[in-house]
Every structure is written in C-alpha cells, then in structure tokens.
Amino acid sequence: MSDRGKLRSRAWFDNPSSPEITALYLERYLNYGLSLEELRGSKPIIGIAQTGSDLSPCNRHHLELAKRVREGIREAGGIAMEFPVHPIQETGKRPTASLDRNLAYLGLVESLFGYPIDGAVLTIGCDKTTPALLMAAATVNIPAVALSVGPMLNGWFRGERSGSGTIIWEARKLLAAGEIDEEGFIAMAASSAPSVGYCNTMGTASTMNSLAEALGMQLPGSAAIPAPYRERGEMAWRTGKQIVEMVQADRRPTQIMTREAFENAIVVNSAIGGSSNAPIHLLAMARHAGVELSNQDFQDIGHHVPLLVNLQPAGSYLSEDFFHAGGVPAVIGELLAAGLIPHPDVLMANGRTLAENYSGLSSQLPDVIRPVADPLVAEAGFLNMTGNLFASAIMKTSVISPDFRARYLSKPEDPDAFEGPVFVFDGPEDYHARIDDAALGIDGTSILVMRGTGPLGYPGGAEVVNMRPPAYLLKQGIEALPCIGDGRQSGTSGSPSILNAAPEAAAGGNLAILKDGDRLRVDLNTQTVTLLLSEEEIEARRAALEAAGGYHGPASQTPWQAYFREHVRQFDEGMVLDRAGDFHDVGNAATPR
Numbered sequence: 292m293s294d295r296g297k298l299r300s301r302a303w304f305d306n307p308s309s310p311e312i313t314a315l316y317l318e319r320y321l322n323y324g325l326s327l328e329e330l331r332g333s334k335p336i337i338g339i340a341q342t343g344s345d346l347s348p349c350n351r352h353h354l355e356l357a358k359r360v361r362e363g364i365r366e367a368g369g370i371a372m373e374f375p376v377h378p379i380q381e382t383g384k385r386p387t388a389s390l391d392r393n394l395a396y397l398g399l400v401e402s403l404f405g406y407p408i409d410g411a412v413l414t415i416g417c418d419k420t421t422p423a424l425l426m427a428a429a430t431v432n433i434p435a436v437a438l439s440v441g442p443m444l445n446g447w448f449r450g451e452r453s454g455s456g457t458i459i460w461e462a463r464k465l466l467a468a469g470e471i472d473e474e475g476f477i478a479m480a481a482s483s484a485p486s487v488g489y490c491n492t493m494g495t496a497s498t499m500n501s502l503a504e505a506l507g508m509q510l511p512g513s514a515a516i517p518a519p520y521r522e523r524g525e526m527a528w529r530t531g532k533q534i535v536e537m538v539q540a541d542r543r544p545t546q547i548m549t550r551e552a553f554e555n556a557i558v559v560n561s562a563i564g565g566s567s568n569a570p571i572h573l574l575a576m577a578r579h580a581g582v583e584l585s586n587q588d589f590q591d592i593g594h595h596v597p598l599l600v601n602l603q604p605a606g607s608y609l610s611e612d613f614f615h616a617g618g619v620p621a622v623i624g625e626l627l628a629a630g631l632i633p634h635p636d637v638l639m640a641n642g643r644t645l646a647e648n649y650s651g652l653s654s655q656l657p658d659v660i661r662p663v664a665d666p667l668v669a670e671a672g673f674l675n676m677t678g679n680l681f682a683s684a685i686m687k688t689s690v691i692s693p694d695f696r697a698r699y700l701s702k703p704e705d706p707d708a709f710e711g712p713v714f715v716f717d718g719p720e721d722y723h724a725r726i727d728d729a730a731l732g733i734d735g736t737s738i739l740v741m742r743g744t745g746p747l748g749y750p751g752g753a754e755v756v757n758m759r760p761p762a763y764l765l766k767q768g769i770e771a772l773p774c775i776g777d778g779r780q781s782g783t784s785g786s787p788s789i790l791n792a793a794p795e796a797a798a799g800g801n802l803a804i805l806k807d808g809d810r811l812r813v814d815l816n817t818q819t820v821t822l823l824l825s826e827e828e829i830e831a832r833r834a835a836l837e838a839a840g841g842y843h844g845p846a847s848q849t850p851w852q853a854y855f856r857e858h859v860r861q862f863d864e865g866m867v868l869d870r871a872g873d874f875h876d877v878g879n880a881a882t883p884r
C-alpha cells in the first residue's frame with residue numbers, strides 16, 4: 292500500500308477521474324480470466340518477474356516454481372500476474388551476459404513502473420539475473436522479494452565432486468597438456484551439470500543468490516536449497532505468501548537494501564568465498580538504492596573476515612553439501628555468534644531483523660561450513676588495488692593457492708610482494724591465438740596482462756582475466772601465473788587475479804600503454820600495482836597513444852552495444868548506466884501517465 296493509502300494498481304482499475312480509462316484496462320485484463328469482482332476489489336496484484344525460459348536453462352525451473360508462487364499469492368489474498376524478463380544466460384549470451392544485465396534492468400523497471408503491479412516476486416538464479424532484478428526493485432521501490440531457483444545437485448566425475456566452471460578450468464589444463472582429448476573434455480564438462488538449477492560451485496550465481504538472502508531480499512534459507520529438492524517448492528509457496536504481506540505492510544526495497552545491509556552482505560561475501568563479480572553487482576544495486584558503496588568498502592569491511600565455506604573454487608565441496616551444512620543461515624549464525632556481522636538489527640523481507648532470523652543457527656557439517664575459530668583462510672575478503680596503472684582493481688585473496696604463495700609471496704626479504712615482466716594480450720582472441728607460442732618467452736616469472744576487456748572494450752566486460760599459463764609451462768608443473776586485467780573473471784575460477792581494473796584501457800586507463808617486457812611490482816602490503824617506468828616515459832607513451840587515436844575495442848555489433856558503450860560507467864561504479872542513478876523510488880513518486 293503506498294502513501295496514497297491505496298494500492299497503486301487501483302490507479303488502473305479504479306480511476307474515479309476517468310471511468311473510461313478504468314473500463315479500458317479492465318476489459319483487457321478480464322481476458323486473462325479474472326472477474327470484475329477480483330480486479331475491482333482490494334486484492335494486491337503481484338508481478339512474478341519470470342527469468343526462466345528455454346534460452347535461460349539455469350533459471351528454467353522457475354517456470355515450474357512460479358506455479359507454487361502463484362498458489363502462495365492466491366492463498367494470501369493476492370492476484371498473480373507472471374511476465375517475462377529479458378533472458379540473461381551466463382554462458383550462452385554473446386558477447387557477454389553482463390552486457391545484458393543493464394538491459395534486463397531497464398526492461399524490468401519499465402514493467403514494474405508501467406503496469407498495474409503492487410509488489411513483485413523476483414525469480415533469481417543465473418549470475419546476472421540476481422543483480423538485474425534487485426537493481427530494478429531498488430529503482431522502482433515497490434515491495435519486492437526474491438526467490439532463488441536454487442543450485443544444481445552436486446556433479447560427480449570418477450568418484451570426485453565435479454563443480455560448474457571449476458571443472459572446465461581443470462579440463463582446459465588437461466587438454467592443453469595432452470592428457471585428455473576433446474571427448475574427454477566434454478565428458479568432464481557434462482558431469483558438472485546433473486540437474487536443473489544454477490552453477491553448483493561458489494561462483495557468481497551462488498554468490499549473488501546468497502547475498503540476496505544476506506541483504507534481506509529473499510527469505511531466510513532460500514538461497515541454498517538445491518533446485519530439485521522438495522523444500523524449493525515449499526519456499527516458492529512461502530515467498531508468494533510473503534509478498535502479499537509485504538504489500539500490506541508497505542515494506543519496500545530501500546527499507547531493506549540500506550548501507551547497513553550492504554555492509555553485512557560484504558562480510559557474508561568474504562565468509563562464503565564469494566565471486567569477484569560481487570563488488571560490481573553490489574555497487575550497482577547500492578547505487579540504484581541510493582546508497583554509497585565502493586571497492587574500498589570491500590577491503591575495509593570485508594578483508595579481515597575469515598573464509599568459512601569450503602566450496603569450490605576456493606575449497607572442496609559443492610552446493611548440495613552447502614545446503615546440508617545449513618546454507619546461508621548457518622554462515623550468518625556463525626558470524627553473528629562471533630560478533631562479525633556489523634549490523635544485526637537490519638530489517639529483512641519477512642519484517643524481522645537479521646538477528647531475529649538467524650541467531651542461534653550453526654553449521655551442521657563443520658568441514659563444509661567451518662566455525663569462525665577454524666576457518667579455511669583467516670582473511671578471505673578482497674583487496675582494493677591501486678597504483679599508476681589503474682585507480683581501482685579487485686583481488687580475491689581467498690583463492691591464492693599455497694603453491695602460488697610459495698612462488699610469489701613468500702620471499703623473506705619482501706613478503707607479500709613480487710615483481711616481473713609482463714606479456715600483454717588485447718582481448719581473449721589475441722590470448723588464445725598466442726599463449727602457447729614459445730617464441731614469446733613467457734616463463735615462470737612472467738605476469739600475464741589482459742586488456743580491452745572492460746565494460747567498453749568488450750561490451751559488458753569479458754570474464755577472461757584468469758588466463759592459464761602456456762601449455763609448455765603447465766607440463767613443467769607451473770599451474771598459475773599472476774594475471775592482471777581490465778576484464779572480469781568467472782566466479783568459478785580459482786585464480787588469484789587482479790581484475791575489474793578501472794579505468795579500463797578503452798576508457799583511458801594506463802593498461803593501454805603497457806608493452807611486453809615492462810616490469811610491474813605487485814605489493815599486497817600496500818595494495819598497489821606499480822608500472823616500473825618513470826613519469827616522463829609514462830607521459831610520453833600516453834601522448835603517443837593519443838596521437839595514434841587512443842585505445843579502442845572492436846566495433847559495436849548491435850544498437851544496444853552502442854548505447855551501452857555511450858552510457859556505461861566503469862566497474863568501480865558498478866557498471867551502471869549513467870542516467871540510471873538519477874532515478875529513485877519511481878514506483879511511488881509518480882503514477883504513470
């Protein structure tokens with residue numbers, strides 16, 4: 292119910308100033324099979340923002356779950372109206388799924404604003420669907436609650452857990468080293484996807500669904516239930532009932548997505564070993580909710596938090612194990628007990644505080660969700676790296692392997708720092724074409740740089756910064772080289788890259804002036820990456836680049852790519868559209884004309 296004291300949908304179906312308009316809307320929506328009595332009564336209309344489709348297999352189970360959502364809505368006295376959201380499928384959409392996060396956002400804002408909807412159930416799952424829908428909910432600010440589709444069941448390959456994405460990075464190395472053939476590669480990949488649901492590792496999907504719960508935007512316990520489990524259907528029904536209550540209470544997204552709630556989410560992100568895409572998406576959601584949030588907040592609030600969740604890629608287990616260990620409720624319960632949740636009193640979707648929802652809950656499988664006293668990694672959050680190459684880039688320290696630490700970060704005279712010469716690649720095609728060329732001279736001291744892959748360069752930002760070493764180094768047992776870039780990295784990758792660099796090469800960042808053989812110093816103590824060149828040399832190279840016309844990615848292939856490039860901000864501003872941050876509370880501020 293809005294400030295106007297009545298449901299916003301009444302402006303369509305009960306418009307005293309224009310009975311003609313009322314009649315027009317009524318006769319169309321009667322075609323849906325609803326009665327005049329229902330439409331003219333006081334039942335709230337609940338939109339079910341449907342992200343599942345044949346093009347979006349990760350979210351496809353929502354087509355089934357929506358039936359239970361409807362039953363919950365109907366039972367609580369609401370009317371359900373399901374409608375499609377622009378599909379975003381992480382691995383299917385070219386050039387990148389993240390290009391479409393803002394497109395789905397724009398579309399959903401228009402749907403929620405321009406139709407007779409009093410509240411919304413947001414069907415989340417595959418990576419970008421969660422931020423897109425929560426961003427829209429934040430902008431429109433009518434009551435909204437998310438429902439995860441749930442992760443896939445555990446994958447298995449030859450008796451071992453086979454996790455989404457993570458098995459691909461593994462299989463790529465085996466293929467490059469000649470230990471498997473193409474058929475073996477496909478068999479490994481297929482083993483990781485045994486059921487409906489989203490990726491079963493702690494990649495971007497599990498991360499963002501977990502954070503939607505930690506933020507209070509979906510019901511306690513909702514994130515971790517595997518898609519095929521019976522509890523998933525029950526959660527769908529409960530979510531349907533809850534949204535009707537939320538409309539009656541006029542509990543809106545900006546009451547839930549507060550600065551305090553984002554700070555809690557940053558802590559939870561560290562404890563679960565969340566994806567390096569999380570800063571981009573949380574920054575975007577925060578901006579649309581009117582909350583200040585930065586990459587530095589991730590370091591300040593999240594870096595000291597221990598890694599509790601032993602899921603691939605940082606750990607060993609998968610989503611089904613996470614559910615049996617207690618899921619997000621157990622993680623938050625453990626963090627609360629240790630005093631690590633900064634704001635236990637924030638309001639959540641069900642009208643209770645975080646502390647009321649989660650106090651007293653604890654891990655049921657201590658090897659899967661570790662107690663705070665016995666974490667996998669003591670400091671698991673991100674570092675916000677700066678320096679003369681970029682203003683801000685993210686490093687996920689929880690995935691630094693013992694081998695990597697020993698080779699790069701354990702010199703007694705200079706701990707947590709290393710130097711090396713760079714090899715620079717301009718986008719994934721360039722990398723794939725040249726990485727195995729022994730003539731480049733890449734060796735165990737090299738640093739790989741990927742540029743041209745930020746929001747402008749490869750529209751939406753490509754997930755390519757985590758680069759495997761050349762095949763000849765893999766055969767020598769060198770499993771990982773340091774990687775730096777202006778693109779993103781799959782949340783399912785275990786590479787300790789420095790990524791999401793802003794400004795990117797195509798936005799005037801100094802990555803554009805790097806040349807093969809330049810030396811970089813990476814220092815985790817001071818959170819800096821330094822190009823070891825004089826100011827004069829840097830200025831001279833910048834001038835030469837500008838004289839040559841600057842650094843550009845490939846031409847836009849569609850109208851949306853062109854619009855996106857004209858209006859998008861960098862990763863350290865959440866990759867939001869420039870005007871989008873100007874509009875707040877649009878579902879309450881005005882009735883559509």
Ligand code: FES
Nearest residue numbers: 349381417489490
């Ligand atoms: Fe859709 Fe991973 S590809 S959730």
Ligand code: MG
Nearest residue numbers: 381495781782
């Ligand atoms: Mg991804």
